[in-house]
Amino acid sequence: MNERQRARRPGGRSARVAAEVHQAVTDLISERGYGNFTVGDVAARAGVADSSIYRRWGNLETLLSDVALTRLNAQSPMPDTGTLAGDLRTYAAQVACEITGPDGLLLVRLAVALSTNGQQGLQARDELRDERTRQLQSMLDRARERGEQAPDALGVLDHILAPMYIRVLFGIGPLTPDYVDGLVDRLL
Amino acid sequence: MNERQRARRPGGRSARVAAEVHQAVTDLISERGYGNFTVGDVAARAGVADSSIYRRWGNLETLLSDVALTRLNAQSPMPDTGTLAGDLRTYAAQVACEITGPDGLLLVRLAVALSTNGQQGLQARDELRDERTRQLQSMLDRARERGEQAPDALGVLDHILAPMYIRVLFGIGPLTPDYVDGLVDRLL
Incomplete structure (x- = not known):
């Protein structure tokens, strides 16, 4: 060895x-x-x-990105419930729970920090985003393989994740289960 | 005097x-x-x-919020084109242009800074948000007075503004006119 x-x-x-x-x-x-x-x-x-x-x-930026990704994967692993609606509802509920917690803005703060920290920062931010997008894409691909109609990963970002993040960032809450399910239903 | x-x-x-x-x-x-x-x-x-x-x-937080609001009002004044679709398209295009500029993440950075800076920070953030929401609400009220069906202000935040901010924050671009118009059309 x-x-x-x-x-x-x-x-x-x-x-x-x-x-x-x-x-x-x-x-x-x-x-x-x-x-x-x-x-x-x-x-x-x-x-x-x-x-x-x-x-x-x-470098520090890659380390920060690795720590965030490890945390995201532990707290919000991509679910596999057998239906796309089930997967998206479970995933959205996990994210809602995570971002309304005490360290909820951690990912947004990291993205801001990396975005304003030169080329290494941008690269680390892009790798983090791409890795989570790949995981989300796998979930959507499984749905398509089962014959379900699935939105693309950017649709999930735009209309499920982005509204929740921006509401938490601007203190518009709470993210009730009805609101979160409503985002999923509206996209599907 | x-x-x-x-x-x-x-x-x-x-x-x-x-x-x-x-x-x-x-x-x-x-x-x-x-x-x-x-x-x-x-x-x-x-x-x-x-x-x-x-x-x-x-306090400093109120001053920061005032500076941001003055800048927002100058760069993205609420339009009054005579139709809701026209107003929302114009507004969305202004925001897209502003947030893809060199200081594009200023509002997100300010919101992060205020959100993590105690009670005065949260209050300044809430006042900034409420003032912009009031302006947006006036635009939507004008549409209703003309007999148009209008979404509520939070719908505009969730499905037009939030996707654009999150895409810029995570480096998913560009915000093309087709994409921005598409967000407006989808909401209407």
Whole structure:
């Protein structure tokens, strides 16, 4: 087993380092906010060398994007209920629950931070968006394979996700189950 | 004429001070970003006393919100074309043009900054939102008075404004005239 394979063994040292680095990032975001800490701060907090972070993630922006994606995948995994209406309702309800929580604006804040932070920021933002879009597309593809008519992923973004995000951002609430289901029904 | 009347005379000293303070805020936002300057910084840049700012705006959050509203009203005044479809298409096109410009994310950045800045921030955000909603509502009321069927203001926010903002925030572009008109047509 070479060095790289050992470093990547699941559950091994590499996974522990990743978990510690992710936790350090989460703590620093909540204490200082985006834009107010460096790779060095993350490394110090996680008890690892700066070089470990640069080797694995390349830059701070990619690390921030990875932390957000891990969190999104844990909190709002794409459902597979057997029908498109069921999938979209479940997904929309998960997102509504997540974004009305205490850290609800985290994704919007990250997108703002990455969008205003040069080429590396834009690239990290685009990768995050593309990965979530791929997951959403898989859900829509499964529906089409079952013979259901499905909207495209941008339709889901425009008319289910965007209204919920903007309502939370401007303090228009609450996102009731009726409202959230209504967004799904209107799109379908 | 008492002191207060003199201070509020349009085009007088008060208007000049307001213009200088607004310009100072705009400069500081673009140089340092939200959250990275104080009332004292604005006063120093505008060449006025801190107390002049506190007397007129009360706090930094209200001042930021006033600057954003003035800018919105100048760049995207609510149109009055004689038909609802015309009004909404014109308004949507203005917003699309504004948010795809170099400072396009200003309103989203302000909303994020105010949302994460305590009670004064939330209040300033709510006042900004309510003022723009009132203007939009007047446009929709005019349509109803002409006998047209009009959506409510939240429908316009959810299905015309929110998709455009979220697309810009996540770098999904461009907002073509066909796309923007399509959002209006879909809602009507």
